[in-house]
Amino acid sequence: MQINFDNKINEIIKILALEAERFGVKIYFIGGLVRDILMGKKPLDIDILVEGDAIQFVQFLGDFVQIKSLHKDFGTIKTQISGIDIDFASTRKEKYPISGCLPVVEKIGCKLEEDLIRRDFTINAIAVRILPTLEYQLIDLYNGCKDIKSGILRVLHKKSYIDDPTRILRGLDFQLRFNFNFCDEDKKIIKEYLKNPNREGLSKDRVVLTLKKLFSSNERALFALEEFYKKKYYKILYDEFYIDVNKFKSSIALFNVEDFGKVCLSYIVEIRKEQAPTLKNRFEIYKYFSNFSDVDLCVYYLKTEDNNAIIYFKELKNVQVYLKGSDLLGMGFTQGKIIGFILDKITEVKLAKNSTVISFEDEVNFVKNTFKL
Numbered sequence: 176m177q178i179n180f181d182n183k184i185n186e187i188i189k190i191l192a193l194e195a196e197r198f199g200v201k202i203y204f205i206g207g208l209v210r211d212i213l214m215g216k217k218p219l220d221i222d223i224l225v226e227g228d229a230i231q232f233v234q235f236l237g238d239f240v241q242i243k244s245l246h247k248d249f250g251t252i253k254t255q256i257s258g259i260d261i262d263f264a265s266t267r268k269e270k271y272p273i274s275g276c277l278p279v280v281e282k283i284g285c286k287l288e289e290d291l292i293r294r295d296f297t298i299n300a301i302a303v304r305i306l307p308t309l310e311y312q313l314i315d316l317y318n319g320c321k322d323i324k325s326g327i328l329r330v331l332h333k334k335s336y337i338d339d340p341t342r343i344l345r346g347l348d349f350q351l352r353f354n355f356n357f358c359d360e361d362k363k364i365i366k367e368y369l370k371n372p373n374r375e376g377l378s379k380d381r382v383v384l385t386l387k388k389l390f391s392s393n394e395r396a397l398f399a400l401e402e403f404y405k406k407k408y409y410k411i412l413y414d415e416f417y418i419d420v421n422k423f424k425s426s427i428a429l430f431n432v433e434d435f436g437k438v439c440l441s442y443i444v445e446i447r448k449e450q451a452p453t454l455k456n457r458f459e460i461y462k463y464f465s466n467f468s469d470v471d472l473c474v475y476y477l478k479t480e481d482n483n484a485i486i487y488f489k490e491l492k493n494v495q496v497y498l499k500g501s502d503l504l505g506m507g508f509t510q511g512k513i514i515g516f517i518l519d520k521i522t523e524v525k526l527a528k529n530s531t532v533i534s535f536e537d538e539v540n541f542v543k544n545t546f547k548l
């Protein structure tokens with residue numbers, strides 16, 4: 176197998192392979208990197224799998240490597256070598272005591288085959304052995320190459336989605352990114368799982384991380400959301416979930432949100448059903464929404480249909496008070512509650528429809544005409 180890295184990376188990989196031989200471990204490319212190369216894409220990250228203990232191997236490499244962080248329990252270590260980010264992982268055996276929980280590592284430094292079987296899809300379970308001659312040996316125990324060619328997503332064992340339901344969402348991501356499809360068998364298993372998902376031990380953090388990745392591209396966010404809803408993937412997290420895609424599109428336009436991946440993510444993750452509060456006037460509306468980002472406003476509106484969010488966005492959001500407390504002290508007012516009271520009054524008058532208090536000078540005049548020193 177041929178892999179064309181640039182000279183600098185080739186040089187580093189050659190040294191790593193020689194050192195691995197000296198240390199007595201085999202090293203491989205694995206996962207997304209191999210999949211991307213086989214699909215003719217430029218790999219984004221360099222991940223190296225060590226058939227053994229990756230942390231010990233990196234420590235053996237000494238000054239050649241700069242360690243950025245390490246995760247002892249998982250045997251993973253992030254490094255930089257001559258300015259290139261390279262992540263090392265130990266081969267590991269895992270088990271899932273409860274469906275959806277974070278995996279528990281049973282063994283670090285297991286055989287390659289045992290590491291491959293813990294992975295998500297056949298397309299991500301292809302290893303490439305790295306030799307010091309820069310020859311590369313493909314190890315495809317689960318016909319991942321065939322599945323890449325046919326655009327098929329297939330798990331490695333029947334319990335895979337039950338162990339880790341985020342794989343359903345990862346599958347959706349690959350579906351949208353690469354136009355891949357779940358194989359019929361997997362479609363059946365997913366459908367069955369979603370009928371009665373066990374969320375008892377579910378790692379919500381892991382689901383949110385996977386959703387973040389799924390919604391990281393604006394281009395695909397709305398498709399992802401539609402599929403998430405139509406295929407009932409929301410059942411991984413909740414029994415009930417509802418979206419109206421047209422309403423989504425119009426709200427995104429209404430609040431001029433550019434990052435609608437963030438809207439989708441926040442809409443899904445924030446299960447809290449917003450209760451629209453009773454806001455009596457424009458000042459209260461202004462105060463209530465003042466910490467909301469445009470994404471928050473859009474999500475809030477989608478959940479509540481509260482028109483106050485639109486009033487805030489269109490009429491109040493950009494209202495600004497120029498006078499500061501220090502200016503008021505300079506005008507002769509004394510320190511204390513009165514300062515906040517006056518600043519609130521200025522805000523209130525500026526928020527009124529067709530207010531004539533606009534500039535700094537208008538504010539000063541308003542204060543002089545309204546409050547006695």
Ligand code: CTP
Pocket residue numbers: 205206207208293294295296299300339341342345
């Ligand atoms: N993996 C897994 N189950 C998960 C997440 C990841 O088995 N829930 C494994 C897969 O073998 C995957 C590898 O860990 O290939 C690395 O995962 P990640 O970096 O998240 O994704 P990539 O597959 O590398 O793809 P990309 O970064 O392009 O999305």
